[in-house]
Amino acid sequence: MRVGVAAVWACATALGVAAVESFNETLDLHTLPGGRVHAAFSFAMHSDDESLRHFRILPRALLQPVASLDVDAFQLTLNAGRWQYASWGAPSGSQSVANGAEVWASFGEAHRSAALPLPTRWRRLTSALAGTFCASLDAIEDTTSVTIPARYVWSDAPENTTALHAYLPSESVCTENLTPLLKLLPCKGGAGLASLIQMHTILASEFHSVSVQGYTVVLGVTSVMRPPMLPDESHVWMLSDIFSRNLTTTCPVATTSEVWVAEPNEHVASDDDDDDDDWVPSPWVRRMQTRVYDTTSLAPYGGTLALSIAAPVRGPFLKPPPLQATRQVLGFGQERNLVRLTLHNALPTETVQVVYYDQIPWKVLPLMHTLHTTLAFDPADLPEDAVSYRDDYDAPFVTASTYRPAVLRGKTGAVELVLRVPAQSTLTVTYTLLKRVLHYDEHVPDPHRGIDLPPAVFVPLATGQSMRAWAYAHRHRPVHAVQAERIYTAPSLLDIAVPDFSMPYNIILFYSTYVALFFGSLLNAMVRRFRDVVV
Structure with a gap:
C-alpha cells in the first residue's frame, strides 16, 4: 500500500489511536545442487495506518527521511557473488541479485507538484540510505541514474508511475552494512532469528545480499552456503554448521516467527507436477518436502532449536528455468x-x-x-x-x-x-x-x-x-x-584506452635532474675561484 505523507498524518491525528503494528520474521532454508544451502532471512514490519509520528516497531531512522521526501516506495540491495539461475532457480524473498548496489525509488505523481525537484529528492534519498546502512552510495547522481517504468520493479505499480534506478556494480557487502540493518530490528541482533546472523558466516558464503524496502519495511539477508568438502552423495547440514550457533532465544515483539526447511524427498509428490511436467524431463525433477518450525516459543524444542538438512550433491533437484x-x-x-x-x-x-x-x-x-x-x-x-x-x-x-x-x-x-x-x-x-x-x-x-x-x-x-x-x-x-x-x-x-599517466612524472623527473645538474655546474663554474695553494 502506498499512501501520501499528508494523508497518513491526517488519518493518524483524526483517529488519535495507537498504531497496530506487527513484526513477522521468517527464515527460509532450502537445499541447492552441490550440497549447498540457501538461507533467506525476511523481517517484515507493518503498521495498519503506517503511522509516521509514533514509532514502536517501525524504524524511525529509516522511515522519517524517506517520508519527508514523499517517496512512494523504494528498494536498496547490496549483493556480493553471482546467482546461478540455471542451477539454483529463482531466489527467495528479494529478487534483486545484481552484483554490487542497486537502488530503486518510486515517486508517483506527487513529485510534479512538490516543492523540491525530483533530482534533489532522489539525491537526498540515496544520501539518507547511504548514511543509514553505511554504504558508499555517493557515486549515485544525475549522471548515473535513469528513469524507467515502475512495473519493472513492482508488478502492481500503476501505469503512470515512474521509478528512478541506479547501479553501483563495484560496491560490496561488509560488516558495516549488516550491523546497521540489525539495529533497525525491534530486538536488534540479540534475540529471535536475527541472532543467527553472524558476520563471519554470512560474509564467507558463496553468495550473500542485504536488502531493504518500504513502507511496509522488509529487511532481508540472503546467503548461499557451500560445504568445505563435497561428499559423494549428500551433505548433512546442522543449524550450527550454517550459522555457528543454534537458535536459543526468541523475540517477544514478533507476531509470527517461523523457520521453513525445504529439502528433496523422492517419496513425496508435488501438487503442481501435473500442470507443467510436460515441458521438463523427469530426471531433472526431485520431489520436495517442507518442514515448518514455529519459533515464537522454543519450549516445544526443549529451549533450543537444532535441526539438520540433507543437501544432495549430484544432480539438480529444481526444474531448470523455462x-x-x-x-x-x-x-x-x-x-x-x-x-x-x-x-x-x-x-x-x-x-x-x-x-x-x-x-x-x-x-x-x-x-x-x-x-x-x-x-x-x-x-x-x-x-x-x-x-x-x-x-x-x-x-x-x-x-x-x-x-x-x-x-x-x-x-x-x-x-x-x-x-x-x-x-x-x-x-x-x-x-x-x-x-x-x-x-x-x-x-x-x-x-x-x-x-x-x-x-x-x-x-x-x-x-x-x-x-x-x-x-x-x-x-x-x-x-x-x-x-x-x-x-x-x-x-x-x-577495457578502455588509458594514456601513460607515468609520462608526465618521467618528464618532470628528467628535466628536474637535468636542470639541477646544469644549474649546479654553471653556478660552480661562475663562482669558483682558482688559485695556487702553497703546501
Whole structure:
C-alpha cells in the first residue's frame, strides 16, 4: 500500500489511536545442487495506518527521511557473488541479485507538484540510505541514474508511475552494512532469528545480499552456503554448521516467527507436477518436502532449536528455468566491440515476451542501427503431440524498442527492447558498442582495471501457464512484497584506452635532474675561484 505523507498524518491525528503494528520474521532454508544451502532471512514490519509520528516497531531512522521526501516506495540491495539461475532457480524473498548496489525509488505523481525537484529528492534519498546502512552510495547522481517504468520493479505499480534506478556494480557487502540493518530490528541482533546472523558466516558464503524496502519495511539477508568438502552423495547440514550457533532465544515483539526447511524427498509428490511436467524431463525433477518450525516459543524444542538438512550433491533437484537469458560483451580495443544477448525458451508450445533493459553509461555508445537477431530452433526437442506454427518462428523478434541516448559527460542512457522468444528456441541479439575516448581527468582512480558496465535486466511479460507454474513451484513460501520476476546478468568489465599517466612524472623527473645538474655546474663554474695553494 502506498499512501501520501499528508494523508497518513491526517488519518493518524483524526483517529488519535495507537498504531497496530506487527513484526513477522521468517527464515527460509532450502537445499541447492552441490550440497549447498540457501538461507533467506525476511523481517517484515507493518503498521495498519503506517503511522509516521509514533514509532514502536517501525524504524524511525529509516522511515522519517524517506517520508519527508514523499517517496512512494523504494528498494536498496547490496549483493556480493553471482546467482546461478540455471542451477539454483529463482531466489527467495528479494529478487534483486545484481552484483554490487542497486537502488530503486518510486515517486508517483506527487513529485510534479512538490516543492523540491525530483533530482534533489532522489539525491537526498540515496544520501539518507547511504548514511543509514553505511554504504558508499555517493557515486549515485544525475549522471548515473535513469528513469524507467515502475512495473519493472513492482508488478502492481500503476501505469503512470515512474521509478528512478541506479547501479553501483563495484560496491560490496561488509560488516558495516549488516550491523546497521540489525539495529533497525525491534530486538536488534540479540534475540529471535536475527541472532543467527553472524558476520563471519554470512560474509564467507558463496553468495550473500542485504536488502531493504518500504513502507511496509522488509529487511532481508540472503546467503548461499557451500560445504568445505563435497561428499559423494549428500551433505548433512546442522543449524550450527550454517550459522555457528543454534537458535536459543526468541523475540517477544514478533507476531509470527517461523523457520521453513525445504529439502528433496523422492517419496513425496508435488501438487503442481501435473500442470507443467510436460515441458521438463523427469530426471531433472526431485520431489520436495517442507518442514515448518514455529519459533515464537522454543519450549516445544526443549529451549533450543537444532535441526539438520540433507543437501544432495549430484544432480539438480529444481526444474531448470523455462527462460534463461545472458549478456556478453565481446571484442577488444576501442572498436569492434559487440554486445550479445542470448535468450533460451524451454517451453514446448508457449512464446514468451521479454523486456530487455540495460543502462548505457555515457562512456560507451551503442550503435542501434547494427541490431541483428538470429533464431535457432531444434524441432527434435518438441514433444510428439506438440504443434508449432511457422509464423511464430518468423521475424521480427523485436516487437518494440525504446532508446534514450546518453548525454556526453552528462547523463546515463538506457535501452529497452521487447523481445519475442518462440517455444523451444534460442534467440540471439547483437549490436555494436563503441567506447569513447576519455579526458585524462575523467578516468577512475584505477584506470587500468577498466570501467564497469551495469548488469542487464530481463523481465518476462504475460507469462503463460507453464512459466507461472514454474515460478509458483520455486516460491514455496509467501513473500511480503509483490515484485516483478526479473533475471539479472553479470556485470561486464570493459577495457578502455588509458594514456601513460607515468609520462608526465618521467618528464618532470628528467628535466628536474637535468636542470639541477646544469644549474649546479654553471653556478660552480661562475663562482669558483682558482688559485695556487702553497703546501
